Amino acid sequence: MRLPSLVAISGLLVACGRPIEVRGLYVNDDGAGALVLCDQPKILLTVTDSGLATRYRLKATTPNEPLFVHLRGVRADSGSIYGGKHYLEVRQILEVRARGAGECPNVANSASSVLR
Numbered sequence: 785m786r787l788p789s790l791v792a793i794s795g796l797l798v799a800c801g802r803p804i805e806v807r808g809l810y811v812n813d814d815g816a817g818a819l820v821l822c823d824q825p826k827i828l829l830t831v832t833d834s835g836l837a838t839r840y841r842l843k844a845t846t847p848n849e850p851l852f853v854h855l856r857g858v859r860a861d862s863g864s865i866y867g868g869k870h871y872l873e874v875r876q877i878l879e880v881r882a883r884g885a886g887e888c889p890n891v892a893n894s895a896s897s898v899l900r
Contacts, residue, residue, distance in 0.1 A: 804856070804859060805854070805878070806855050806872065807852070807854050807855075808820050808829075809851065809852060809883060809888055810840065810850065810851050810853040810880075811849070811851075812841070813848060815832070815834075815837060816832070817830070817832060817833065818831070819831050819853065819855075819872060820891050822887070822891060823890070827870055829870045829871060830870065830871050830872075831872050831874060832871075833873075833877075835874070835877060836853070836880070843881060843882070849882075851882060851883065852880075852881055852882065852883045852884065852888065853877070853880050854878040854879035855872065856875050857872045857874040857875045857876070858873045858875065859871070859873075
């Protein structure tokens, strides 16, 4: 009886920390990064990664310019199921560049004001 329970709990713990790949629009304002995912435009993720912040500063041509990013990381949430903050712990930066035409069509141009 104990072994199946232990296996089930271990499986859940491993699944919670599994890296995911995300694409979205990212803005960084002096260390505080915000990311809106292309496929989940109503969720704002907080990203505190110095490498991503540095690449953002090198690529952004204007202050608070939303850049397209492709990242691999682990998502974490804090607070209750009814509210709280959403985080992405970056494990690998795959791409940082200007947003291309037609990319992230679900994230409206006005969403850049949410990212600021």
